[in-house]
Amino acid sequence: MPDTDADAREPDHEVEPEPTPVPGDEVAAALVERFPAAVFAESHGQPVVHVDRGAWHDIAAFLRDDQQFSQCVDVTAVDQLVAPSRALPESVTAERFEVVANFLSHARNRRIRVIAQVPADEPTIASITDLYPGVNFPERETYDLFGIEFADHPDLTRILMPDDWVGHPLRKDDAPARVPVTFKGDPSPR
Amino acid sequence: MSGVHDMSDVDIETRRLEAQTDEGAQQLRPLTGEARARELVLTGGPWPDIDDTMILNMGPQHPSTHGVLRIMMELDGETVLRAKPVIGYLHTGMEKTGEELTYVQGSTNVTRMDYASPLSNELVFCMAVETLLDLEPPERATWIRMLLVELNRMSSHLLFQATNGMDLGAVSMMIYGWRERELTLRLLETITGLRMNHNFIRPGGVAADLPDGWQHDVLELCDQVERGVGEYDTLLTENPIWRERTVGVGVINTQEALALGATGPILRSTGFAWDLRKAQPYLAYDDVDFDVIYTANGDVFDRYQIRLYEILESVKIVRQCVEHMPGGDYRVQDRKVTPPPRARIDESMEALIHHFKLFTEGFRVPAGETYVAIESPRGEIGCYLVSDGSAKPTRLHIRGPSFYNLQSMDAMVPGGMFADAVAIVSSIDPIMGEVDR
Numbered sequence: 001m002p003d004t005d006a007d008a009r010e011p012d013h014e015v016e017p018e019p020t021p022v023p024g025d026e027v028a029a030a031l032v033e034r035f036p037a038a039v040f041a042e043s044h045g046q047p048v049v050h051v052d053r054g055a056w057h058d059i060a061a062f063l064r065d066d067q068q069f070s071q072c073v074d075v076t077a078v079d080q081l082v083a084p085s086r087a088l089p090e091s092v093t094a095e096r097f098e099v100v101a102n103f104l105s106h107a108r109n110r111r112i113r114v115i116a117q118v119p120a121d122e123p124t125i126a127s128i129t130d131l132y133p134g135v136n137f138p139e140r141e142t143y144d145l146f147g148i149e150f151a152d153h154p155d156l157t158r159i160l161m162p163d164d165w166v167g168h169p170l171r172k173d174d175a176p177a178r179v180p181v182t183f184k185g186d187p188s189p190r
Numbered sequence: 191m192s193g194v195h196d197m198s199d200v201d202i203e204t205r206r207l208e209a210q211t212d213e214g215a216q217q218l219r220p221l222t223g224e225a226r227a228r229e230l231v232l233t234g235g236p237w238p239d240i241d242d243t244m245i246l247n248m249g250p251q252h253p254s255t256h257g258v259l260r261i262m263m264e265l266d267g268e269t270v271l272r273a274k275p276v277i278g279y280l281h282t283g284m285e286k287t288g289e290e291l292t293y294v295q296g297s298t299n300v301t302r303m304d305y306a307s308p309l310s311n312e313l314v315f316c317m318a319v320e321t322l323l324d325l326e327p328p329e330r331a332t333w334i335r336m337l338l339v340e341l342n343r344m345s346s347h348l349l350f351q352a353t354n355g356m357d358l359g360a361v362s363m364m365i366y367g368w369r370e371r372e373l374t375l376r377l378l379e380t381i382t383g384l385r386m387n388h389n390f391i392r393p394g395g396v397a398a399d400l401p402d403g404w405q406h407d408v409l410e411l412c413d414q415v416e417r418g419v420g421e422y423d424t425l426l427t428e429n430p431i432w433r434e435r436t437v438g439v440g441v442i443n444t445q446e447a448l449a450l451g452a453t454g455p456i457l458r459s460t461g462f463a464w465d466l467r468k469a470q471p472y473l474a475y476d477d478v479d480f481d482v483i484y485t486a487n488g489d490v491f492d493r494y495q496i497r498l499y500e501i502l503e504s505v506k507i508v509r510q511c512v513e514h515m516p517g518g519d520y521r522v523q524d525r526k527v528t529p530p531p532r533a534r535i536d537e538s539m540e541a542l543i544h545h546f547k548l549f550t551e552g553f554r555v556p557a558g559e560t561y562v563a564i565e566s567p568r569g570e571i572g573c574y575l576v577s578d579g580s581a582k583p584t585r586l587h588i589r590g591p592s593f594y595n596l597q598s599m600d601a602m603v604p605g606g607m608f609a610d611a612v613a614i615v616s617s618i619d620p621i622m623g624e625v626d627r
Contacts, residue, residue, distance in 0.1 A: 044321050044560050070448045073563070074572055074589040083578040087557060100574065102561050102589075106448070106462075109469055113561055134451025137597055145285075160278040160626055169286055 027067050027105075027112050034062060039089040046113060050092045053099070053116040057126035060101070063112065064131050069103040072132035073111075075139055076100050077118075077146045081172040096120035097148055101128070101135075118148060127153035145170035243271060246608075250279045254357045254612045257622030259596075263603070263611065270611055273603035275596050280626040288586035292552025293319050296586065298389045300573075303588055304624035305386055306349050309335075309342040310566035311588065311624075312391035317472065318562040318573040319393040322555045325527065328519045329474075331395035336473045337408070337511040338381065338390065340504040344415055345374035346567035347497045347504075350619045351422055354494060357616040358435050363425060370418035377411050380404075393553075394528040395521025405512050412505045419501050427495070436491035440602035440614035443488055450601060451594035454569025455500070456618065458484040459492040466565040478510045490610075490617040497619075500567075526553050552581035568592050568619060590624035 025047035028040045032049070035058070039050040051059050063069040078098040080086060088094055095117035103112050118125055127150035129136050139150045140159040147168035150156060158165060167174045249260035258279035264272040288299050300315045301308040313335055320327065327335075352367025375385045380401055382390040390397045426432045442452070444460040457464055463484040467475040483499045485492040521528045529548050530541035557579040563572040569591030576585040595618050602614045 043558060044324075046560060048559075071451060071453075073451065073453075073570060073594075074561070074574065074587075076574055076585075076587045076589075078559075078576050078585045080584070083584060086578065100559075102572065102574070104570075106464055106469075111561075111563075132451070133449050133600075134594055134597055137593060141593075158278075160281040162278070169283060 025110075025112070027063075027069075027108075027110065030067065031059065031062065031112075035059060039091055041089050043113070046111065048113045048115060050089055050115050050117070053118055053125045056099075056114075056116050057128055057131075059114060060103075060128040060131050063103050063114075067105065068107045069105045069112070070107065071104045072101055072128065072135050073104045074100075074102040075128075075135045075142060077142045077148055077170075079146060079170060079172045081120075093117060097123055097146060099125050099142070099148060123147055124149045124151055126151050127156075129153055144168070147171065242266060248611065250276075255615060256353065256620055259615070259620060259622055259625070261599070261611065261615070263608070265608060268608050270603050270606055270608055273599055273611065275599055277593075277596070277622070277625050280622045282626070284627045285586055285588070289583060292581045293393055293555055293583065294548060294552045296583070297392055298387075300586075300588060301387045301389050302623065303590065303627050304566065304568070304571070304592070304621045306621050307342050307346040307567045308387050309338050309391060310564065310571055312389065313339055313473075314562055314564050314566075314571050314573040314588070315575075315586075316391050316393045317564065318560055318575040319555065321560045321562055322558050322575060322577050323393070323527065324556075325394060325522060325524070327395045327522060329516045330518045331520050331522075332473050333511055333515050334396050334400060334520060335391055336475070336478075337508060337515070338378070338388075338396075339473075340507045340511070341374055341378055341408075341411075343504045343567045344501050344508075345371050345378070347501045348374060348415070348418075350497050350567075351494075351501075354616045354619075355426070357612050358432070360426065360429075360432060363422065366418065366421060366425070370415050373411055373414055377407055380407060392521070392528070394524065395519070397521075399520045400515075405515075408508060408512050412509055415501060416505055419498060422498060427498075433491065435613060436494060436617075437489060438487075439490045439606065439610045440617060441487065441489045442598055442601045446601040447488070447598060450598045452569070452598040453591050453594065454565070454567070455493050455496045456595055456598055457569070458482070458496055460488040461486040466563060466570060470563075472564055475507075477514070478507050480504075480507050490613045493617040493619075497567075554579060554581050555583075563589070566591055568621065568624075569595060588624070588627060590621075590627060592618075592620040592622075592624045593627075596620050596625060 028047045028049050032038050032040050035051065035055050037052045037055065041048045041050060078100065079096065080098060081096055086094060097118040097120065099116045099118055101114045103114065116125060125148060127139055129139060137159060139153055140156060142148050143150060143156050144158045144161050145168055161169065244265045246263050246265050247260060248263060249255040250258040255261065260276040260279065262274045262276055263270050284299055284303060288296060291299055297312045297315055300311040303311050348367050348371035352364045352371065355363025355367060378388065379385045381404065382388040442456065442460060444462045447457045447460050461484060463482045465482040468482050480503045483496045483503060485496060525544040529545050534541040535545055555577040557577055559576040561572055561574045563570050570589065571591055572589035574587040574589065575583055578584045599614065599618065603611050
């Protein structure tokens, strides 16, 4: 059992990021400076940046290479079909889907959340598996459950649902428990 | 498995095998002459042209896959070239279910995801709800939560010790591990009323206060678990057979672990001391003294050792919880969030209305979104919660550590022996309920 001293490896451990006004988060500020289309928003003390989905890959690369965000801890999506008029920063156009990625920097001990609006008629966004191989599974999951395609993903197949499943269960207009009613005497589907 | 056999080598090999045993030795001899020709005809071609690798499916019913994990492995003889986990066999749509349940009912749902550490799931969900509500649970609730989560960490790691031992052939370890885990679950039962899937941590606090005499029971358990861990240590850590099976097997380094999204004991086994309890403290982890266990080699043995000693760190935290448990309320006295005491319902109309509204409609949560992460026994468990202002979440997403940790198999399994794959899967400690949700 080695002598454990977590603080030695986390220089920022004691220096908690100060909750400061917009765009107080230094990473978010740097990101907004580099990508002027990005919009900073704070959500319950957590830095959130709304970005253009075209810049998705570039922003992940910026966070990884310039800002020491060593892990993309989570990629998921939200279907806002039933809440189209939600509170978003002014310059962000609300679309049906939101793709959400949470990044974690171990060296700087901070997190940032990046959100991109993805329209229903063209649900595609760039894959960041080449930068963060660990998002392979979550991107497949998001594809499987929301039908959002991640361009250049190495293995974009269904992961949780069966391969022959029709539909994407976490979409609000999908009814996963719906079973077609069969009547006596109907020709069997098989 | 080279196609054309060099006879002299084969002879040497056959003789060596026959010297060890005469049983079944003839099956180990490569086919020669007519038999070989027949084999060639049946398999449709000369050996060298046949792709020598074999795809083997391990699972989803294999006992060492801890549930219903299926691993497709490409084998060259006994060596694994590639391994691909295939999941989804336990997918029950819990995130979809979560959108249909109110926030009051939500913890009943999430507790069933990681069924080996249900309290971590409840905690992360409740912390996310409380963040959206801007609600601070009382101090005693915080400490009760910490006590329960650490007890749960002990039981989860004890389960790992048991199943890891069983997977690697140390079957007596299985019985010892279950023995201490049973004691822990029994204590959790006296506190929460259930052995698993407690639904005890709820938005606003916990469901009930600690029972009378809990200090005695908890301290007694601490002694028993410490004694048990000492026994495992004696049984396994210096055991040459155990070391042979685990040391240097399934090695992963820090860069790989970070890139593949691994957290928890897998990341710490690579010499990277990252524990959210220390790095981004939540609950009252700031006020207790404990160490982050980490090792440098990143192999199966290190992951075993980390989990073993983390049990002792949890015991340390639990003892401090007993010592410092503050008084006061075990949940917020906000009738819009927590139900009134049972006795008040008989006396007060308002209490009855609050109770009724809370358990039929639930409470409304202001619109917003948040991501909360805590350290579960398996790593970072996160909850991404989106509310549209109603009593049910728009989106409830749980970032299950096992789901991500499973990917680190890509770095551990290839190049190793087939038998080591069992050890590696076991050392990842995946809980399929959380992987598939």
